[in-house]
Amino acid sequence: MARIAFIDVTVTVSYGGVQTACWRLADALARAGHEVAMFGGNGNIRPANLHPNIKVFTVPFRPREKVIDIGSRFQRIVERASHARHARQVFAAANYDWAILTKPFDFYWPWILPRDCKTKFCFMSGGTDFYAGDRALSKKIDAWVAASQFNAWQIHARYKHWPQVIYNGVETEKFAPGVRNASLRTRLGIAPDTTLFAFAGRLVGWKGMAVTLKALAEPALRDTNAKLLIIGDGPQKPELQQLTSSLGLTGRVLFHDPVPHDTLPALYGAVDAGVFPSIGDEAFGITIAEAMSCGKPVIASHIGGIPEVVGSEESCGLLVPPGDVTALAQAMRRLADDAGLRTRLGATARARIERLYTWDMSARRLLGALGL
Numbered sequence: 001m002a003r004i005a006f007i008d009v010t011v012t013v014s015y016g017g018v019q020t021a022c023w024r025l026a027d028a029l030a031r032a033g034h035e036v037a038m039f040g041g042n043g044n045i046r047p048a049n050l051h052p053n054i055k056v057f058t059v060p061f062r063p064r065e066k067v068i069d070i071g072s073r074f075q076r077i078v079e080r081a082s083h084a085r086h087a088r089q090v091f092a093a094a095n096y097d098w099a100i101l102t103k104p105f106d107f108y109w110p111w112i113l114p115r116d117c118k119t120k121f122c123f124m125s126g127g128t129d130f131y132a133g134d135r136a137l138s139k140k141i142d143a144w145v146a147a148s149q150f151n152a153w154q155i156h157a158r159y160k161h162w163p164q165v166i167y168n169g170v171e172t173e174k175f176a177p178g179v180r181n182a183s184l185r186t187r188l189g190i191a192p193d194t195t196l197f198a199f200a201g202r203l204v205g206w207k208g209m210a211v212t213l214k215a216l217a218e219p220a221l222r223d224t225n226a227k228l229l230i231i232g233d234g235p236q237k238p239e240l241q242q243l244t245s246s247l248g249l250t251g252r253v254l255f256h257d258p259v260p261h262d263t264l265p266a267l268y269g270a271v272d273a274g275v276f277p278s279i280g281d282e283a284f285g286i287t288i289a290e291a292m293s294c295g296k297p298v299i300a301s302h303i304g305g306i307p308e309v310v311g312s313e314e315s316c317g318l319l320v321p322p323g324d325v326t327a328l329a330q331a332m333r334r335l336a337d338d339a340g341l342r343t344r345l346g347a348t349a350r351a352r353i354e355r356l357y358t359w360d361m362s363a364r365r366l367l368g369a370l371g372l
Helices: 017-031 074-093 134-140 149-159 182-188 209-216 237-248 259-268 287-294 306-310 326-339 339-356 359-369
Strands: 003-007 034-041 054-059 099-103 122-123 143-146 196-200 227-231 253-256 273-274 297-302 317-320
Touching: 003 017, 003 074, 017 034, 017 054, 017 287, 017 359, 034 074, 054 074, 074 297, 134 149, 143 149, 143 182, 143 359, 149 287, 182 253, 196 259, 196 287, 209 227, 209 237, 209 326, 237 253, 259 287, 273 287, 273 326, 287 297, 287 306, 287 339, 297 306, 297 326, 306 317, 317 326, 326 339
Parallel strands: 003 034, 003 099, 034 054, 099 122, 122 143, 196 227, 196 273, 227 253, 273 297, 297 317
Antiparallel strands: none
């Protein structure tokens, strides 16, 4: 049995792909008999039915929004440094076998611990977030993991280490196809014959939701009954709401507050397809995989690690050039017009996830990367 800690200030205070990966891997490792600890910031976010082998430690921290704005990377470094200042004493006393870091902003952790601390550190990358000085701090990282082949190339180019690729997984029992959630559609005001597209995730610029709004206003979709459900929150939300109004889409776009991860499958049960138009280098795209696991066809950008999730042969979904409003509108029209295509793509999407992406697989590969 190994003793493994995950360190990420955000795991107990927000929802997102990194947070989901930490909790799901922790659960898989705990079910395999390992002792797992989660070190997050003061917050109440936890999965339902937390495994007894998982201990959660939360400490005060200074949120990035309250740090002087001289750059987002500076704000995030300060946020995580404040978390480390409060957490390191408890962490060091436990003397874990391994600690998992999810962001380069936490690379200073091995440097601030007592010299007699034997804990080894693994960087489990889910993106880039590089900054000046991170290469020097990375010298005390003992193992490297990437979320996709694309992400592995990014990490090697920056740090000259070849990481082991460990794809994120999906809780396929929870994120499973089911009957259409007609009652939820009714509550949302969605007619039975409406094609409902959905996005779930943090509302930040590089996720590309402005592109989707513009696509929905394109002539290709103007005469359809297609609507868009946006599930999430973030700094771009007011801008997206204003854009929705200026494009005359108020009646066709629904903004939904973020939901606990455990309730997301019910929302996917009410939609017809997922749309994930990233314009930044998405390392994997866990929400894409979750929608696919629910048997939903997806439209996503051909960028970063996304093609590794969706596949490029149009068997599970449609890939479009990032930022291309017209191409996205045409792909949405194609799915809106063809219920049979949606059904076929959704079925093969589910099969792909079951075959390639489960958390138990990911946990076994992580243990291998750690030499356990």
